[in-house]
Amino acid sequence: MNAPRKLKVATASLAGCFGCHMSFLDIDERLLDLLELIEFDRTPLTDIKHVGANGPVDIGIIEGGVCNAENVHVLRDFRANCKILISLGACSVNGGLPAQRNHLDLRDILKAVYSTDTGLASGTQVPNDAELPLTLNMVHPLHEVVKIDYFIPGCPPSGDAIWKFLTDLLAGQTPHLGHGLIHYD
Amino acid sequence: MIDASQVINSVLERHGRDGTRLMQILRETQESLNWLSPETITAIAAGVGWPRAKVEGTAGFYSFFHTQPRGKYRVLWSDNITDRMLGNMDLMQAMCKQLWLEPGHLSEDGLVSVETTSCTGLCDQGPAVLVNYRAIPRMTAERVEQMAELIRKEIPVADWPAEWFVIEDNIRRADILLGCVMAPGEALKVSLARGAEAAVEMASNERSWREAVHSADPGPSVTLDEIKKSGLRGRGGAGFTTGLKWEACRNAPTTGENATRYVICNADEGEPGTFKDRVLLTRQPDLVFEGMTVAAYVIGASKGYVYLRGEYRYLLEPLNALLARRREQSLLGKNILGRAGFDFDIEVHLGAGAYICGEESALIESLEGKRGVPRNRPPYPVTHGFLNQPTVVNNVETFAAAAMIAGRGGDWYRSFGTAKSAGTKILSISGDCERPGIYEYPFGVSVRQVLEECGAKNTQAVQISGPSGICIAPKEFDRRIAFEDIPTAGAFMVFDQSRDIFEVVRNFMHFFAHESCGFCTPCRVGTTLLKNLMDKIAAGHGTQYDLKEIHQLNSVLQISAHCGLGHTACNPLVHTLERFRPAYERRLKSLDFEPAFDLDAALSQARQMTGRDDADAHLSNELETVSEKA
Amino acid sequence: MMSDTFNIDGQEIPFTPGQSVMQAALTAGVFIPHLCYHPEFRPHGSCKLCTVKVNGRPASSCTLPAAAGMEVESNTPEILDKRRSLLQMLLVEGNHFCPSCEKSGNCQLQALGYELEVFTPHFNQFYPNRPVDASHPDILLDLNRCILCELCIRASAEVDGKNVFSLSGRGITKHLIVNAESGKLGDTDFALTDKAAQVCPVGVILPKRIGFAVPIGQRHYDAAPFSAHVDEFKPTAASQGERS
Known part of the structure; x- marks a missing residue:
C-alpha cells in the first residue's frame, strides 16, 4: 500500500501583517497532523522563492490585499501555479486595514509621507528607484485581481477556523465554518 | 440684486405655506434664485413647518434641484440612445471645448456647466438639450457654436432665437384619438344627459341602484358602465382595466377632515423613447382634461392634478391658460355645467427630473412634497392615494381615450382594436427610420407594418416600450402591438444593422443606475453593479464570468426588488443576451476571468509621483502564465 | 377554517389578522433574516433580506399581510442564495x-x-x-x-x-x-x-x-x-x- 501523495501547499502575505500566518501557526500541535497530509512549497517558512518552481501546487493560501505591482505579480504566480487558491483573512477578502486609505488620493498620500510632512528633511522626494514596486491607486481584495476559490474571513481567522477549513478541504468536503468560527473581526 | 427672503416668502405665500406643495415651492424658488442654498432650505422648511432635513431630502432626490451653486447656464444633453445615434456625444464634446470646460464641471468662471440628463422626450427631433430647463431640439454643430457664443456673451436664454425652441409634433398617422374632433365639454354634456336619462328610467322602476357616491344621480354610474363596456386598459404600460380602477376608487371610503377623492394624470413620461404624451398635451389637451373631469364625475373627486415631467416645463403656461379657459366655460370649478355639487378643478404640478415618479405611488409621494419613493403595496392608491385618500392615477392617453368613450359610448370604442385590447395605441417612433414621430394605430398592428410605414430599412432590432420593455429581432416582426402579445406604453426605438446592440444596452443600464430611487438594496446596489459590469465589458475586460454575474444579478433583482424599475432593469440584458449574444461575446476575452479594474491604470498616480515609466512601472491586464520574476 | 394558519417550509404558523408574514413567523419562533425590520416600528421593506416566495411568487415577508393557507418558502437554497447576494451588496456598498x-x-x-x-x-x-x-x-x-x-x-x-x-x-x-x-x-x-x-x-x-x-x-x-x-x-x- 502506497501512502497517498502529500498535497503541496504554498502561502504568501501581500498587503497584510502576517497576523493570519501567525494564526495559522496557532493550530499548534495539529501542525504535526497537518504535515502528515501536506508539504510546503513557497511559504515564509521555506526558502522557496517562486511558487510552483518544484512542480504544481495543490493549495495556495494568500494573506493580505493587493496594494502594489509586486503583489499583483505574486498573486498571479500563485493563481497560475495553484489548483486551489484561498483568500485568507480580512485584508485579502475585502482590503481590510490597508484599504482604509482608499478614500484618499494616492498622490496626496505620497506627497504627505515623502515630502510635506513635518519632520522630513527638506528636498525629500517620492522614491523612484526602479527596484521598488509601484503602489496601486487603491488597495484591492484578491478576488478583484484573480479568481479565488475559497475565502476565510477574519482579522485574523482563528487557528481553529483555519484548521476546520483546511481539514474539511483535505477531506474532500466543501468547507463550513459554523457559529463561533466564522468571524469578520 | 434679488432679495432671497422676499422671493422665498412670496413663493411660500403663493402656495399657502403648504408642505405638500414643496416640489412647486422648490422649483419656483430655484427659478428665481438659481440654486437652493442651505439658508434657502432652512427658510423654506421653517415656512412650511417641516423638519429641515426632510426638505433637504426632497431637494436632494431630484436631478433638477440644485443644492450646490450652479452656473448662470446649465446645458443638459439628453442622453437617450437615440440622441447618441444622432451624435450628441460629439456635439457635447465640441460644446465643452468651445466653453473651455469638462463635462459635469462648472466652468472656472462659474458661468456654465454642460452635462447629460436622461431622455428628454424629443427622440424624433434630437439631439436635444435642456438649457436652464428649456427644451431645444435638433442640435447641430453650427447651433452648438452659436449657443456657446450666446453663453459666453451672457445673453439671457429668453433672448435666444425663438426658432430654436420650436418643438415639432410630427404626427405621421392619426386615428380616432389624435384625429378626434370634439368640442370642449361635449363628453361631459353627454355624460350628464346619459345620467338624466337613467334617472327618468330609475324613477319609473324605483330601484335604488348601486349608487354609493351621488345617490341622487345615476350619471356617474352609467358613465362608469360605458368605460367598462369599452374595455379600456391603462396606456402607461401595465394595462390595468380602467373601469375596474375607477370603480374600486369610487367604492373606497374617504377619510378624515378633508375627505375627498383625487384624479391624477400621470404625465411624467420618462421612459426613454416615449414622447406621445407631450404631443397629446400639445394637440389634444382639452380631451385630456375632459377625461380627468369625467373620471372626477364618476368617482366623486373634487381635485385633479397633472403631474408633468420637468422636461416639459415649456408646456406649463399653455396648459394653465387652457385650464383658465375651461373654468370660464364652466368645464371646471364649482357646479360644472350647472350641475349642483359637481365641483372639480385641475392643477398642473411639475416634476424635477426623476424617472421613478412615473411609478404611480412614487408620483403621489412626489406630489405630497416628498422623495419619489414607491410605497409598499397594499394598500393601493385607489383606496389610499394622495393624502391617503382614494385616488385614480391614469396615463395621459388613458384620460383622452376615456373622454372619447364618455362622448361616443363604450360600444363604439370597443369596435376598434382586438379582443383584449380595445381602441388604439399611440406609438412614439424614433431611431433608424425615415419618418420618426407619432403614429396612432388600432391595437393589433404588426411590428412589420409599423416598420414599413415609418420607413425603417435593414432593421436589426426594435426596442418596444423603452428599456424596461422588450427588445425583438427580425424573426419576431410579425408579432403584434396589443396586450395579448407585445404590450407597450408607446416607445418604439428602431436600430438598423449598423448599430451596436451592446452599446444600446449599456446606455440603458446607465439610465437605470442613474434613476434608481435607492430605496431597496437590490436595485440601489444592483443597478450600479450592472452598469459597472457593462463598462468593464465595453473596456475589453469582460469574460464569461461577467455574463454569469449578469444572470445572477438579474435573478436577485427579479426576486427581491421593491418595484418595477428593479424588476425590469435587467430586461435589456436578458432580451439581448437571448437574441444578440454575439454582440457581447465579440467583446469578451477568451479567459474566464479578468481583473475588476484596469491594473495598469491603477499605477497611474504612482507613476506620476515617481516620474517612472520603466517596464516594472507597468502591469499587463493579461494573466502571466509563466513568470519572468523567479 | 377553525384557526388561521399558513405554512413556512412545511411548518404551520398561526397568525392574527393584520400580522405580516414576518411578525407571525417571529411570534411562532421561526426566524426570517432581516435588517430594516424592528419589532417596535412599522415594517419598512427596504433591505429585502426577508424576501420569501409565497405560493411561488416573491415577496417581502415584513410587509406582506399573512393570509390563511399561504405556502411560504424561506430557507430554500434558491432564496438563501439571493439573500447572500443581497448581504454582499450591502457589504461592498459601504466600508465595513x-x-x-x-x-x-x-x-x-x-x-x-x-x-x-x-x-x-x-x-x-x-x-x-x-x-x-x-x-x-x-x-x-x-x-x-x-x-x-x-x-x-x-x-x-x-x-x-x-x-x-x-x-x-x-x-x-x-x-x-x-x-x-x-x-x-x-x-x-x-x-x-x-x-x-x-x-x-x-x-x-x-x-x-x-x-x-x-x-x-x-x-x-x-x-x-x-x-x-x-x-x-x-x-x-x-x-x-x-x-x-
Missing part, C-alpha cells in the same frame, strides 16, 4: 471594516453574514468616500457603515419627536443627513437617551468614550447566532395592527 468597529459582535449585518455563511463580499468593493461626524459631544456618527435601513429616521420622528435624521440623494448616492444647516450632528438636538441612538443595527451611531467594555468574543451575537435571538424580535403592540 469590522476589526476596528466597536459594534462588532453586536452588529446585525455581521451576525447575518455569519448566519448565512457569507465568506466573501464577492462583488467589487465600491470603497465610497463617506464622512465620519464627531461633532456631537456624546455620539459618533460613522456613515461608512450605514446600510440605509432608516431605523434612526423612524425612531427620531415617531418616538423622539425630533426628526434628527433624513435621507438625501438618490440611488447609489442616497445617504443619511442630519437636521442642521451645517450638516453636523453636533448642531442638532440629538441626545444619547434618544430612541434613535439605540436602534442602529450596525455601527453608525455609537456612544463616545466606550470601547471594548465588553470584550470581543463575549458580545451579543458571540454567544448564539442571530437566529437564536428570535425572541428579541417578536412584534410589540406598537408595530402590530395598524399598517399604513
Whole structure:
C-alpha cells in the first residue's frame, strides 16, 4: 500500500501583517497532523522563492490585499501555479486595514509621507528607484485581481477556523465554518 | 440684486405655506434664485413647518434641484440612445471645448456647466438639450457654436432665437384619438344627459341602484358602465382595466377632515423613447382634461392634478391658460355645467427630473412634497392615494381615450382594436427610420407594418416600450402591438444593422443606475453593479464570468426588488443576451476571468509621483502564465 | 377554517389578522433574516433580506399581510442564495471594516453574514468616500457603515419627536443627513437617551468614550447566532395592527 501523495501547499502575505500566518501557526500541535497530509512549497517558512518552481501546487493560501505591482505579480504566480487558491483573512477578502486609505488620493498620500510632512528633511522626494514596486491607486481584495476559490474571513481567522477549513478541504468536503468560527473581526 | 427672503416668502405665500406643495415651492424658488442654498432650505422648511432635513431630502432626490451653486447656464444633453445615434456625444464634446470646460464641471468662471440628463422626450427631433430647463431640439454643430457664443456673451436664454425652441409634433398617422374632433365639454354634456336619462328610467322602476357616491344621480354610474363596456386598459404600460380602477376608487371610503377623492394624470413620461404624451398635451389637451373631469364625475373627486415631467416645463403656461379657459366655460370649478355639487378643478404640478415618479405611488409621494419613493403595496392608491385618500392615477392617453368613450359610448370604442385590447395605441417612433414621430394605430398592428410605414430599412432590432420593455429581432416582426402579445406604453426605438446592440444596452443600464430611487438594496446596489459590469465589458475586460454575474444579478433583482424599475432593469440584458449574444461575446476575452479594474491604470498616480515609466512601472491586464520574476 | 394558519417550509404558523408574514413567523419562533425590520416600528421593506416566495411568487415577508393557507418558502437554497447576494451588496456598498468597529459582535449585518455563511463580499468593493461626524459631544456618527435601513429616521420622528435624521440623494448616492444647516450632528438636538441612538443595527451611531467594555468574543451575537435571538424580535403592540 502506497501512502497517498502529500498535497503541496504554498502561502504568501501581500498587503497584510502576517497576523493570519501567525494564526495559522496557532493550530499548534495539529501542525504535526497537518504535515502528515501536506508539504510546503513557497511559504515564509521555506526558502522557496517562486511558487510552483518544484512542480504544481495543490493549495495556495494568500494573506493580505493587493496594494502594489509586486503583489499583483505574486498573486498571479500563485493563481497560475495553484489548483486551489484561498483568500485568507480580512485584508485579502475585502482590503481590510490597508484599504482604509482608499478614500484618499494616492498622490496626496505620497506627497504627505515623502515630502510635506513635518519632520522630513527638506528636498525629500517620492522614491523612484526602479527596484521598488509601484503602489496601486487603491488597495484591492484578491478576488478583484484573480479568481479565488475559497475565502476565510477574519482579522485574523482563528487557528481553529483555519484548521476546520483546511481539514474539511483535505477531506474532500466543501468547507463550513459554523457559529463561533466564522468571524469578520 | 434679488432679495432671497422676499422671493422665498412670496413663493411660500403663493402656495399657502403648504408642505405638500414643496416640489412647486422648490422649483419656483430655484427659478428665481438659481440654486437652493442651505439658508434657502432652512427658510423654506421653517415656512412650511417641516423638519429641515426632510426638505433637504426632497431637494436632494431630484436631478433638477440644485443644492450646490450652479452656473448662470446649465446645458443638459439628453442622453437617450437615440440622441447618441444622432451624435450628441460629439456635439457635447465640441460644446465643452468651445466653453473651455469638462463635462459635469462648472466652468472656472462659474458661468456654465454642460452635462447629460436622461431622455428628454424629443427622440424624433434630437439631439436635444435642456438649457436652464428649456427644451431645444435638433442640435447641430453650427447651433452648438452659436449657443456657446450666446453663453459666453451672457445673453439671457429668453433672448435666444425663438426658432430654436420650436418643438415639432410630427404626427405621421392619426386615428380616432389624435384625429378626434370634439368640442370642449361635449363628453361631459353627454355624460350628464346619459345620467338624466337613467334617472327618468330609475324613477319609473324605483330601484335604488348601486349608487354609493351621488345617490341622487345615476350619471356617474352609467358613465362608469360605458368605460367598462369599452374595455379600456391603462396606456402607461401595465394595462390595468380602467373601469375596474375607477370603480374600486369610487367604492373606497374617504377619510378624515378633508375627505375627498383625487384624479391624477400621470404625465411624467420618462421612459426613454416615449414622447406621445407631450404631443397629446400639445394637440389634444382639452380631451385630456375632459377625461380627468369625467373620471372626477364618476368617482366623486373634487381635485385633479397633472403631474408633468420637468422636461416639459415649456408646456406649463399653455396648459394653465387652457385650464383658465375651461373654468370660464364652466368645464371646471364649482357646479360644472350647472350641475349642483359637481365641483372639480385641475392643477398642473411639475416634476424635477426623476424617472421613478412615473411609478404611480412614487408620483403621489412626489406630489405630497416628498422623495419619489414607491410605497409598499397594499394598500393601493385607489383606496389610499394622495393624502391617503382614494385616488385614480391614469396615463395621459388613458384620460383622452376615456373622454372619447364618455362622448361616443363604450360600444363604439370597443369596435376598434382586438379582443383584449380595445381602441388604439399611440406609438412614439424614433431611431433608424425615415419618418420618426407619432403614429396612432388600432391595437393589433404588426411590428412589420409599423416598420414599413415609418420607413425603417435593414432593421436589426426594435426596442418596444423603452428599456424596461422588450427588445425583438427580425424573426419576431410579425408579432403584434396589443396586450395579448407585445404590450407597450408607446416607445418604439428602431436600430438598423449598423448599430451596436451592446452599446444600446449599456446606455440603458446607465439610465437605470442613474434613476434608481435607492430605496431597496437590490436595485440601489444592483443597478450600479450592472452598469459597472457593462463598462468593464465595453473596456475589453469582460469574460464569461461577467455574463454569469449578469444572470445572477438579474435573478436577485427579479426576486427581491421593491418595484418595477428593479424588476425590469435587467430586461435589456436578458432580451439581448437571448437574441444578440454575439454582440457581447465579440467583446469578451477568451479567459474566464479578468481583473475588476484596469491594473495598469491603477499605477497611474504612482507613476506620476515617481516620474517612472520603466517596464516594472507597468502591469499587463493579461494573466502571466509563466513568470519572468523567479 | 377553525384557526388561521399558513405554512413556512412545511411548518404551520398561526397568525392574527393584520400580522405580516414576518411578525407571525417571529411570534411562532421561526426566524426570517432581516435588517430594516424592528419589532417596535412599522415594517419598512427596504433591505429585502426577508424576501420569501409565497405560493411561488416573491415577496417581502415584513410587509406582506399573512393570509390563511399561504405556502411560504424561506430557507430554500434558491432564496438563501439571493439573500447572500443581497448581504454582499450591502457589504461592498459601504466600508465595513469590522476589526476596528466597536459594534462588532453586536452588529446585525455581521451576525447575518455569519448566519448565512457569507465568506466573501464577492462583488467589487465600491470603497465610497463617506464622512465620519464627531461633532456631537456624546455620539459618533460613522456613515461608512450605514446600510440605509432608516431605523434612526423612524425612531427620531415617531418616538423622539425630533426628526434628527433624513435621507438625501438618490440611488447609489442616497445617504443619511442630519437636521442642521451645517450638516453636523453636533448642531442638532440629538441626545444619547434618544430612541434613535439605540436602534442602529450596525455601527453608525455609537456612544463616545466606550470601547471594548465588553470584550470581543463575549458580545451579543458571540454567544448564539442571530437566529437564536428570535425572541428579541417578536412584534410589540406598537408595530402590530395598524399598517399604513
